[in-house]
Amino acid sequence: MTVPAPGKNDVQCPHCGHFTGPASRCAHCGLRLEKRMGLKRLRTAAVVVAIGGLFLLQLYAKKSEIPMVSIHQISPVMNFATVRVEGTLESDARNLRSGSQLYVIDDGTGTLAVFANDSTIEKLPGAGSRVAVTGNLNVGAGHEVRMQARSVEVLDAPVADGFISEFRLADITAEQVDERITVFGTVSKVWKAEAGSKAPSKIILTDSSGSLEVVHWLKEPIEVEAGDSVEITGTVGLYREKLQLKLWNAEDFQPLEIEEPVVVRGLDIGSITEEMTDEVVIAEGVLGPPQSIPGGVIYPMSDETGSILALFWDKNISGEERDALDEDVRVRIEAPVVVYKGKLELVPVDVGGFEVLE
Secondary structure (H helix, E strand, O other): OOOOOOOOOOEEOOOOOOEEOOOOEOOOOOOEOOOOOOHHHHHHHHHHHHHHHHHHHHHHHHHOOOOEOOHHHOOHHHOOOEEEEEEEEOOOOEEOOOOOEEEEEEOOOOEEEEEEOOOOOOOOOOOOOEEEEEEEEEEOHHHOEEEEEEEEEEEEOOOOOOOOOOOOHHHOOHHHOOOEEEEEEEEEEEEOOOOOOOOOEEEEEEOOOOEEEEEEOOOOOOOOOOOOEEEEEEEEEEEOOEEEEEEOOHHHEEEOOOOOOOOOEEOOHHHOOHHHEOOEEEEEEEEOOOEEEOOEEEEEEEEOOEEEEEEEEHHHOOHHHHHHOOOOOEEEEEEEEEEEOOEEEEOOOOOOOEEEOO
């Protein structure tokens, strides 16, 4: 007797061994059978699982977005939290002896010392640069706040002539046509229209991000030359698919007087006197035996001309900087001169106020 070959949907009964078609029970012995999932159902189930996985992944990504915080919002409960902070560098970013980089950021609500470990950075941003940092917070004793950065992004940099652009020229778009805006920059070129001409006079304005053509039909000539720093308020226009700024009133054109940078004097220690109280100076010397005080440590610092006390408050230096301080270490300090109980002191006011020398 020939036994027919099983069909593709037949299942074998585990009790009697007979093959039977898709059914809930064996036709020979009556045993309840498990149904085999068809290929079509299997594909449908796989698609459902994949879609569900993508949904859960998207939901997780939304929940794990790194929050933006203001520095004054940072509290002890945020220790080790991952956050994003944007602000302006108080001083030039610099490399530390350990190979890491130090950024001191001010966002208008407070300052934050940020440490990064990126050996690929060729040129560190300077003071006045606007940066965004993402990393892990470290809130220590006395609410000292530091950040170990995962990433540092330079959003804007000060232009070369000493002022910070508040509106990047490269950010102006065609969507702003007919919008009245104020821009800052340096004049690179000037064209004056001939008398009686209907053509406008032109000024090419530049900043760290790009350039913009400024046009005007003012009767009185504007006193401006290449290299001048100016503030201009005008209307965004588009001429032959090229963006320009239209200046309508002479009072909307203002020259900028750039303040001279504060000169910090480098001095021998023996040249520092009480008359220089509160003046910021730079001095180099070798540290002597430390003396611990509540909230800080004092070192005598000496060079060939004399000695002075260097006071480092714990809240004003990082843990990495504190570890680098020791007797016989040579340092360069940039700090105001302080007189306390008749003794001269140099007291760094923030992180990065001193540098350990080789």
